Amino acid sequence: MTRGESQDSQHDPSSASISSLVNRHVILTITGGIAAYKSCFLARGLVQAGCELQIVMTESAARFVTPLTFATLSGNPVLTDMFPNPPPEKPIHLSTANRGELLVIAPATANFIGKMANGIADDLASTIALTFRKQVLVAPAMNPQMWIAPAVQDNINRLRDRDVEIIGPVSGEMGGVGETPGLGRMAEPDAVFSRIEELLSGQEWKDRRVLVTSGPTREAIDPVRFISNRSSGRMGDTVARRARLRGADVTLIRGRGATGSPPDGVNVVEVETTCEMSEAVKSRFENCDLLIMAAAVADWTMAEPAKSKLKKRNGEPVFNLVKTEDILTWACDHRNGQVVVGFALETENHIEQARLKLEQKGADIIALNDPTRKDSAFGGDSIKLTILSGGDRIIELPALPKNEAADRLLDSIQPLFPTR
Ligand SMILES: Cc1cc2nc3c(=O)[nH]c(=O)nc-3n(C[C@H](O)[C@H](O)[C@H](O)COP(=O)(O)O)c2cc1C
Structure with a gap:
């Protein structure tokens, strides 16, 4: 019997066994919906998996969960302001968008989806979304009545046509007490995490x-x-x-x-x-x-x-x-x-x-x-x-x-x- 390759080998850091998320630059944009709290779990999972996470929040998102929470979870300052004082050397939307490998918007409000679909850039989060040129993953979250609104559906279709990937929403209980359950709930953080992992991993077995x-x-x-x-x-x-x-x-x-x-x-x-x-x-x-x-x-x-x-x-x-x-x-x-x-x-x-x-x-x-x-x-x-x-x-x-x-x-x- 021949003993071929590595026996009792140490873990080889260059092998494919390393998580596909280690040192990967992900921008996670949080917009103003009740599901913002779910993104705390998503942020935590991504950081634990070795991701370099940059959180961006809209002004409304900061009314639901504080930037301090996300800064603590991600280990990085949260970006909220289009015009920070003092101004950085490079425009903040350009430096942020260019560093990221994947932009994830979770939760994505009806408002933010509308802004993305129509090229509106009136705050830092939407300006980064407009500037970003790589893969974008959007996790809509809203009341079922909003989700079925023709304007929202049109906007979603426009994003899909531009190869923006939409994950969810899913059916179930809504965040607010007494809200009628239905289709509109943000995809669960685990599902968003799994999709991020897939989007950032190698595709060497594609078509197998x-x-x-x-x-x-x-x-x-x-x-x-x-x-x-x-x-x-x-x-x-x-x-x-x-x-x-x-x-x-x-x-x-x-x-x-x-x-x-x-x-x-x-x-x-x-x-x-x-x-x-x-x-x-x-x-x-x-x-x-x-x-x-x-x-x-x-x-x-x-x-x-x-x-x-x-x-x-x-x-x-x-x-x-x-x-x-x-x-x-x-x-x-x-x-x-x-x-x-x-x-x-x-x-x-x-x-x-x-x-x-x-x-x-x-x-x-x-x-x-x-x-x-x-x-x-x-x-x-x-x-x-x-x-x-x-x-x-x-x-x-x-x-x-x-x-x-x-x-x-x-x-x-x-x-x-x-x-x-
Ligand atoms: C309690 C509360 C919950 C809300 N939840 C949602 C939501 O889940 N989805 C959504 O699209 N809008 C929701 N909104 C409305 C948004 O906060 C509002 O449209 C806001 O302008 C979105 O801003 P942004 O897209 O810049 O974050 C909610 C508003 C309130 C007061």
């Missing part, structure tokens, strides 16, 4: 179609009980999200027992059983470039699940289990240029078992996890992966946060794509 499975499957014993496993789905979910951040079109086939919400930006197909997961993979496999099977599928299912709930008074049940279909083997047998990656979870003879799985099934890569290690346990934040591929190649990664491990796995898949 990636199919990922995650989570546990459930095999019914009777209508209320099932056989399942401890998988949280977090590794598969993370792999899906990181592939999305490379620009891929990602479909995630997710076992219903997975915890938390599925990642943003991916198409999610929920399944319950191994049989359903198998059907979901089969129907999409032909149209994908890469399949990553990170789900913990059940190896056995009940020969005949009980139609009604098993009763204690009827004695101890005997379960007759039959093998489920091996989806990874099916995929390897039916591939037509797709890259196929499986996960192996072994509690003993790890490497030998994973190597056997790689060879017997004919996968391109097997990512091996040992859940008995403290730093690689089910549902934890970190994972210690060993990546096995053909020609006895093996990469032993150190225990890493799951997003970094996912990036390292995707890095090792990259050379396997056929050249275009």
